[in-house]
Amino acid sequence: MSIEHIVEGLERREPAALARAISLVENQRDGFERLLSHVHARLGQGGTRRIGITGPPGAGKSTLTERLIQQFRAQGLGVGVVAVDPTSPFTGGALLGDRIRMESASLDPRVFIRSMATRGAHGGLATTTAEVADLLEAFGFERVLIETVGVGQTELDVARTAESTVLALVPESGDGIQTLKAGVMEIADIYVINKSDRPGADKLRQEVEVMLGIRRGNAFRHVAPHHTPEAVKGGRGRSRAVEGGEWDPPVLATIASQGDGVAELVAALDRHYLHLQQSGKLVARRRQRLAERTRAALARAVHQWIAEDTRAEELLARRLDEVADGRRSPYDVAAEILDQVRTGAPR
Amino acid sequence: MSIEHIVEGLERREPAALARAISLVENQRDGFERLLSHVHARLGQGGTRRIGITGPPGAGKSTLTERLIQQFRAQGLGVGVVAVDPTSPFTGGALLGDRIRMESASLDPRVFIRSMATRGAHGGLATTTAEVADLLEAFGFERVLIETVGVGQTELDVARTAESTVLALVPESGDGIQTLKAGVMEIADIYVINKSDRPGADKLRQEVEVMLGIRRGNAFRHVAPHHTPEAVKGGRGRSRAVEGGEWDPPVLATIASQGDGVAELVAALDRHYLHLQQSGKLVARRRQRLAERTRAALARAVHQWIAEDTRAEELLARRLDEVADGRRSPYDVAAEILDQVRTGAPR
Numbered sequence: 001m002s003i004e005h006i007v008e009g010l011e012r013r014e015p016a017a018l019a020r021a022i023s024l025v026e027n028q029r030d031g032f033e034r035l036l037s038h039v040h041a042r043l044g045q046g047g048t049r050r051i052g053i054t055g056p057p058g059a060g061k062s063t064l065t066e067r068l069i070q071q072f073r074a075q076g077l078g079v080g081v082v083a084v085d086p087t088s089p090f091t092g093g094a095l096l097g098d099r100i101r102m103e104s105a106s107l108d109p110r111v112f113i114r115s116m117a118t119r120g121a122h123g124g125l126a127t128t129t130a131e132v133a134d135l136l137e138a139f140g141f142e143r144v145l146i147e148t149v150g151v152g153q154t155e156l157d158v159a160r161t162a163e164s165t166v167l168a169l170v171p172e173s174g175d176g177i178q179t180l181k182a183g184v185m186e187i188a189d190i191y192v193i194n195k196s197d198r199p200g201a202d203k204l205r206q207e208v209e210v211m212l213g214i215r216r217g218n219a220f221r222h223v224a225p226h227h228t229p230e231a232v233k234g235g236r237g238r239s240r241a242v243e244g245g246e247w248d249p250p251v252l253a254t255i256a257s258q259g260d261g262v263a264e265l266v267a268a269l270d271r272h273y274l275h276l277q278q279s280g281k282l283v284a285r286r287r288q289r290l291a292e293r294t295r296a297a298l299a300r301a302v303h304q305w306i307a308e309d310t311r312a313e314e315l316l317a318r319r320l321d322e323v324a325d326g327r328r329s330p331y332d333v334a335a336e337i338l339d340q341v342r343t344g345a346p347r
Numbered sequence: 348m349s350i351e352h353i354v355e356g357l358e359r360r361e362p363a364a365l366a367r368a369i370s371l372v373e374n375q376r377d378g379f380e381r382l383l384s385h386v387h388a389r390l391g392q393g394g395t396r397r398i399g400i401t402g403p404p405g406a407g408k409s410t411l412t413e414r415l416i417q418q419f420r421a422q423g424l425g426v427g428v429v430a431v432d433p434t435s436p437f438t439g440g441a442l443l444g445d446r447i448r449m450e451s452a453s454l455d456p457r458v459f460i461r462s463m464a465t466r467g468a469h470g471g472l473a474t475t476t477a478e479v480a481d482l483l484e485a486f487g488f489e490r491v492l493i494e495t496v497g498v499g500q501t502e503l504d505v506a507r508t509a510e511s512t513v514l515a516l517v518p519e520s521g522d523g524i525q526t527l528k529a530g531v532m533e534i535a536d537i538y539v540i541n542k543s544d545r546p547g548a549d550k551l552r553q554e555v556e557v558m559l560g561i562r563r564g565n566a567f568r569h570v571a572p573h574h575t576p577e578a579v580k581g582g583r584g585r586s587r588a589v590e591g592g593e594w595d596p597p598v599l600a601t602i603a604s605q606g607d608g609v610a611e612l613v614a615a616l617d618r619h620y621l622h623l624q625q626s627g628k629l630v631a632r633r634r635q636r637l638a639e640r641t642r643a644a645l646a647r648a649v650h651q652w653i654a655e656d657t658r659a660e661e662l663l664a665r666r667l668d669e670v671a672d673g674r675r676s677p678y679d680v681a682a683e684i685l686d687q688v689r690t691g692a693p694r
Contacts, residue, residue, distance in 0.1 A: 037676035044673070283671075290670045290677060294663055297681035302649055305685065316641055323637045324630075326391070329384035330637055334644035338652065 003031045007038045010139055015112065021135050022114055026128060033297065036131055039138040044286060048137040049273055050144045052162030054187075057149055059168040060194040063256040064265075065147050069111055071266045072143045078110035080136030083147045084129055084158055112136065126157035127296040130289070133161065159187050161289065163282065164272045166265070168192045169208070171200035189249055190268050196253035196261070208251050245279040247272065312337045350378045354385045357486055362459065368482045369461055373475060380644065383478055386485040391633065395484040396620055399493045399509030401534075406515040407541040410603040411612075412494050416458055418613045419490045425457035427483030430494045431476055431505055459483065473504035474643040477636070480508065506534050508636065510629065511619045513612070515539045516555070518547030536596055537615050543600035543608070555598050592626040594619065659684045 001009075001020055009017020021039075024032045051068070053061050065081060072079045116132065129146060136144045148158045159165045167188035191212075193205050250268050254261030276282040306312055315337050322328040348356070348367055356364020368386075371379045398415070400408050412428060419426045463479065476493060483491045495505045506512045514535035519542075538559075540552050597615050601608030623629040653659055662684050669675040 033678040037678045040670075040676035040678075041673040044671075287667055287671050291663060291667060294666075294670065294677040294680050294684075297677050298653065298659070298684050299650065301681050301685045302653055303646065305689075306645065306649055312645065316638060319641075320634055320638060323387075323641065324391075324634050326388040329387035330641040330644050331380040331384045331387075333641050334648050337641075337645050338648045342652075 003035050003038070006035060010039070010135070013140055015109065018112060018135060018139050019114075022132050025131050025135060026116060028128075036134060039134055042138045043134060046137070046140065046142065048142055048144060049164070049269075050133055050137075050146060050162040051269060052146045052148070052159040052165040053168060054148045054156075054159045054165065055168035055192075055194075056170075058172070059170045060256045061147050061149065061168050064166075064168055064192065064194060064254065064262070065145055067256050067259055067262040068143075068145060068266065070259075071262055073108065073110065077142040078140060079112075079143045079145060080133075080139065080141035081111075081113040081145045081147065082129055082132050082136070083113065083115045084125065084149075110141075112139070112141065124157065124296060126161055127293065127300075129158050130161040130293065156187050163276060163285065164189045164269055166190045166192055166269075168194050169204060170195045171198045171204050189247060189272050190265065191249055191251040192261075192265060193251065193253045194256050197255050201253065205251055205253065212249060212251070247275050247279075306341060309341050312341055315340060350382050350385070353382060357386070357482070360487055362456065365459060365482060365486050369479050372478045372482060373463060375475075383481060386481055389485045390481060393484070393487065393489065395489055395491060396511070396616075397480055397484075397491045397493060397509040398616060399495070399506040399512040400515060401495045401503075401506045401512065402515035402539075402541075403517075404496055405519070406517045407603050408494055408496065408515050411513075411515055411539065411541060411601065411609070412492055414603050414606055414609040415490075415492060415613065417606075418609055420455065420457065424489040425487060426459075426490045426492060427480075427486065427488035428458075428460040428492045428494065429476055429479050429483070430460065430462045431472065431496075457488075459486070459488065471504065471643060473508055474640065474647075476505050477508040477640065503534055510623060510632065511536045511616055513537045513539055513616075515541050516551060517542045518545045518551050536594060536619050537612065538596055538598040539608075539612060540598065540600045541603050544602050548600065552598055552600065559596060559598070594622050594626075653688060656688050659688055662687060 001017075006017050006021050006024070010021060021035060023029075024035060053065060053068075055061050062083070065083075069079045069081070114132065116129065133144045133146060144162075146158060146162050165188050167190070169191065170193070191208050193201050193208070195201070196205075252261055252264055252268060254265060256262065273282075276285070316333060319328060319333045319336070323330055323333060348364070353364050353368050353371070357368060368382060370376075371382060400412060400415075402408050409430075412430075416426045416428070461479065463476065480491045480493060491509075493505060493509050512535050514537070516538065517540070538555050540548050540555070542548070543552075599608055599611055599615060601612060603609065620629075623632070663680065666675060666680045666683070670677055670680060
């Protein structure tokens with residue numbers, strides 16, 4: 001199937017073309033950037049929204065994703081899902097299980113679920129994930145869910161490719177939120193305390209609220225009215241644009257396995273999107289993401305250029321004896337190679 | 348403190364100089380590659396051995412590390428430890444806790460333990476980890492332990508920087524070894540079933556043995572004699588160089604919290620090192636690692652060169668409107684920038 005055929009297939013909404021396109025991009029096969037260039041012209045028009053869902057293993061992200069799919073389908077929207085697990089093959093097994101569980105959803109032609117391997121993601125997993133999300137958008141899905149397990153740097157980068165990011169926590173999330181790095185808490189636009197019927201849900205919610213208050217220079221942040229178990233159960237979180245056009249991230253309570261609080265999550269996502277539109281952040285962030293994508297593509301192109309320059313490897317092979325016996329360092333040789341590649345052949 | 352002062356301080360074995368050197372390298376501050384160049388000339392002479400310890404969260408790697416420190420100290424050897432957690436800030440909390448637990452060990456001047464953050468590791472966490480290990484070797488530690496949590500791609504890359512890699516598993520490692528990606532099992536030189544007094548230890552050990560047998564084209568791999576609970580308890584694993592100079596990875600049983608099986612692990616590490624020496628792999632792998640280091644340094648240098656070329660960002664800024672409205676793609680602009688940087692200024 002040529003790139004042109006794949007592009008046509010995407011336009012005709014053929015699932016086989018989509019699957020093929022994703023494999024091409026995921027494995028960075030010949031022509032994948034040409035495909036993405038074609039696709040790029042079709043983006044940002046249909047009002048597709050990208051939603052990131054992240055959190056520690058066991059937070060119930062997959063169940064939450066399933067429930068969101070149901071809600072969006074009930075609204076008549078098509079949903080594409082990229083599930084990424086960069087952390088561990090140990091949890092990879094769980095993801096695969098979830099995927100099988102979700103398969104009932106994927107019998108619906110307006111739902112497409114793809115698990116992504118992390119191997120060979122030259123130029124970064126976040127870039128590849130965003131590129132797969134591009135394909136899902138170009139295919140015509142109105143909602144693209146990006147699910148990542150774990151909340152390390154890689155996952156944060158992946159989550160940042162979405163317009164709205166949901167951080168799912170559960171009462172048993174280890175030692176509470178103290179163990180969360182600052183960066184993790186800052187990425188989320190919406191906090192979800194899932195499995196909120198379990199002991200400790202109320203305490204976790206308070207901790208998140210206090211943490212958000214501290215971040216915003218207001219240690220109390222109207223926490224009081226939300227302390228009641230009822231508020232936790234009902235999942236009534238505030239989310240309004242506060243003074244200065246800032247977004248005040250709501251802390252919602254859900255029991256995804258029963259569907260509790262999921263409608264509220266969808267409503268919060270709608271409010272967040274509206275906030276992004278009205279504040280001008282939607283356009284600004286999109287530009288920023290496109291600039292980042294260009295830098296990533298540049299880094300990849302540079303990498304490929306150096307890899308294809310046979311003189312680099314030749315010089316390295318010639319110098320390796322001296323590096324091994326300590327006469328030269330890897331850094332000296334790297335500088336020498338760069339110098340040669342730069343001055344050698346300006347085409 | 349100038350680079351020269353730090354180098355002198357390392358030679359005089361001043362802990363403050365070591366701490367300073369590590370911070371410099373970890374944060375890639377000005378002159379860090381010059382420091383590493385200095386250090387490089389001193390490496391590979393004192394017989395320092397690098398040992399990687401990896402495995403899923405909860406496998407007891409830190410306790411195992413603690414026990415190894417004790418064993419090596421009893422042999423009169425100095426021990427440097429780099430603990431890396433690239434997976435998640437959720438387990439990051441645990442690592443920090445472990446570090447405090449280990450502090451008793453670090454009152455000993457011949458033990459140095461460093462937890463490494465994963466932020467800002469341009470050129471890859473594995474490279475930075477190996478560079479920190481270089482500093483520990485240059486400081487004169489005879490054993491350098493590299494501990495990583497999780498077994499994703501990043502952790503594998505980190506583990507590969509060591510000469511011997513230990514994969515620690517526990518009976519409750521999720522769904523058993525089926526969930527392990529092929530690459531994970533292949534990196535280990537020594538397998539440790541830790542917490543081997545727990546239910547399921549025997550079964551896990553059998554699974555690992557069978558998997559190793561399949562890998563070596565021998566589905567049975569003399570599994571039978573090791574099935575007995577006794578063998579598991581005692582941690583008697585074979586590890587001998589089999590035909591063709593191949594290493595036959597032993598599967599050991601430990602209860603690190605009680606110190607059981609740790610002496611056997613040290614013995615297996617000794618046998619593995621001897622195998623590497625006698626088979627010529629030690630020299631070959633060292634050359635391979637140095638080649639990889641040079642490539643990593645080159646990638647970093649290229650990255651920096653492009654980042655410092657103001658024309659790249661200028662052109663990106665000029666093209667961003669067209670990228671945003673779909674007339675150009677990020678990939679077209681990346682190609683254009685590369686072209687300009689390459690042809691523009693061959694110095």
